[in-house]
Amino acid sequence: MIEKIYRKSRWFYPGSYFVWLKQNLEYAGMDVQVERYATLSLLYSFSIPLFAYSMLSLFGLGLNSLYAFIGFPVLFAIFNLYVVLLGDRRGSFAESALPDALQLMSANIRSGLTPDKALLFAARPEFGILEKEIKLAASKAIAGEPLEESLLALGSRIKSRIINRTFMLIVEGMRKGGEIATLLERTSEDIRETKILKKEISAQVGTYVIFIFIAIGFAAPVLFAFSSYLVQTMSKISAGLPSSQASNYAVMGSIKLGAVSIPASFLRGYSIATLVITCFFGSLLLGLLQEGKEKAGIKYIPILLALDIGLFLLVGTVLSKTLGFV
Numbered sequence: 563m564i565e566k567i568y569r570k571s572r573w574f575y576p577g578s579y580f581v582w583l584k585q586n587l588e589y590a591g592m593d594v595q596v597e598r599y600a601t602l603s604l605l606y607s608f609s610i611p612l613f614a615y616s617m618l619s620l621f622g623l624g625l626n627s628l629y630a631f632i633g634f635p636v637l638f639a640i641f642n643l644y645v646v647l648l649g650d651r652r653g654s655f656a657e658s659a660l661p662d663a664l665q666l667m668s669a670n671i672r673s674g675l676t677p678d679k680a681l682l683f684a685a686r687p688e689f690g691i692l693e694k695e696i697k698l699a700a701s702k703a704i705a706g707e708p709l710e711e712s713l714l715a716l717g718s719r720i721k722s723r724i725i726n727r728t729f730m731l732i733v734e735g736m737r738k739g740g741e742i743a744t745l746l747e748r749t750s751e752d753i754r755e756t757k758i759l760k761k762e763i764s765a766q767v768g769t770y771v772i773f774i775f776i777a778i779g780f781a782a783p784v785l786f787a788f789s790s791y792l793v794q795t796m797s798k799i800s801a802g803l804p805s806s807q808a809s810n811y812a813v814m815g816s817i818k819l820g821a822v823s824i825p826a827s828f829l830r831g832y833s834i835a836t837l838v839i840t841c842f843f844g845s846l847l848l849g850l851l852q853e854g855k856e857k858a859g860i861k862y863i864p865i866l867l868a869l870d871i872g873l874f875l876l877v878g879t880v881l882s883k884t885l886g887f888v
Contacts, residue, residue, distance in 0.1 A: 575600060583642075589649030589721035591691060603641035607634050643860060650857060652691045653722035658757075659689040660725055661750040663696065668746035677742055678703035681713075695719055710736060724753065760854075767851045774851075775866075778844040783870045786833040787877035791885075794826050830878075834871060841866040 584596045592599070611633030663684050670680035682700035685693045699712040710733045717729035728749055735745045845866055849859020 574604065583645070586645045586649050586721075588719060589653065590645050591652060592645065592648070599645075603638060607638035607641065610637055646857065647860065649721040650855075653720055653725070655690050656692045656695075656720050657722050657724050657753075659692045660728065661753045661757075662686075663689055663692055664728075664746045664750040664753075668743045668750070671743040671746070677736075678709055678712075681709075691720065724756070728753065764852055771848055771851050774844060774848060775862075778840055779866050779869045780873065782840055783837060783874035784877055786837065787874050787881065790826075790829045790833055791878060791881045793829055795885075797826075833874060837870040837874060838867065841870055 580596055580600065583600060587594060587596060587599065611631075614633070663686075666686070667680050667684040670683050671677060675683065678700055681696060681703065685696040685700065687693055689696070695716050699716040702715075703709045703712045713729045713733050717726040720726070731749060732742075732745060736742060841863060845859040845862040846856040847859065848862050850856050852858060
């Protein structure tokens with residue numbers, strides 16, 4: 563019965579979504595049925611905001627129903643992003659272990675082992691996900707499957723462009739009669755040099771990353787808090803002016819104050835919405851600068867959001883308590 567419900571969930575999604583989800587679940591190493599994950603993520607994304615909204619309303623802390631409506635796509639996106647980020651994390655770890663695995667496989671071949679057995683004995687527990695994939699490819703090759711096809715399949719099950727291209731290069735060299743041991747050693751050295759180059763680039767743009775993080779995480783909320791306090795103070799002062807003067811402007815020394823009537827709730831909502839948008843795109847920019855991928859910056863979004871909103875509220879409270887106009 564439950565399996566039928568899972569299969570019927572395909573009606574709610576386009577066909578390409580299940581192809582995408584199946585591939586990313588394989589990258590993430592999650593042994594779960596595609597229809598089941600899609601159905602549960604949809605149910606949780608709908609039920610959790612609805613339950614939170616109901617509980618808040620029950621205790622007299624009711625929020626606008628728009629928040630519950632927005633919570634559905636946000637949670638659904640989080641469930642899918644979790645799969646994507648887990649696959650990226652596993653792929654990055656496999657990339658770091660790949661040079662050692664290739665060196666070990668080359669040493670095994672030079673010691674007299676056949677390529678399939680050299681691949682099998684190159685699997686080590688410290689290689690993590692790469693160990694599992696190497697053992698699977700080696701077992702297929704020993705069972706009779708061509709070694710080239712096993713290596714190509716190994717590269718396609720890990721979410722890493724470097725691993726995929728590496729094994730395609732190795733297979734191409736094997737088909738053209740190249741010396742496998744030398745090819746593996748040269749490939750391993752090239753991957754290490756590429757990693758070192760990426761670290762050097764990341765170090766060179768570190769100043770820009772720090773500047774952007776400070777601008778988004780500290781300067782933006784403080785400036786918004788000061789601006790909101792200033793506008794609210796001017797609104798309160800202009801509200802106390804005589805109507806004849808407030809309709810035009812009042813002169814206080816060299817300062818001309820016009821009539822300002824902006825609600826404090828609008829200012830706070832506008833400031834928070836702007837900070838949220840800034841945190842989102844700023845985090846993507848940080849990920850692009852550090853690792854060359856926008857997705858790498860998603861992990862900064864909750865940190866910057868908590869820092870921005872918390873600092874904005876804190877500075878606004880301190881200003882109102884110390885100066886006392888608002």
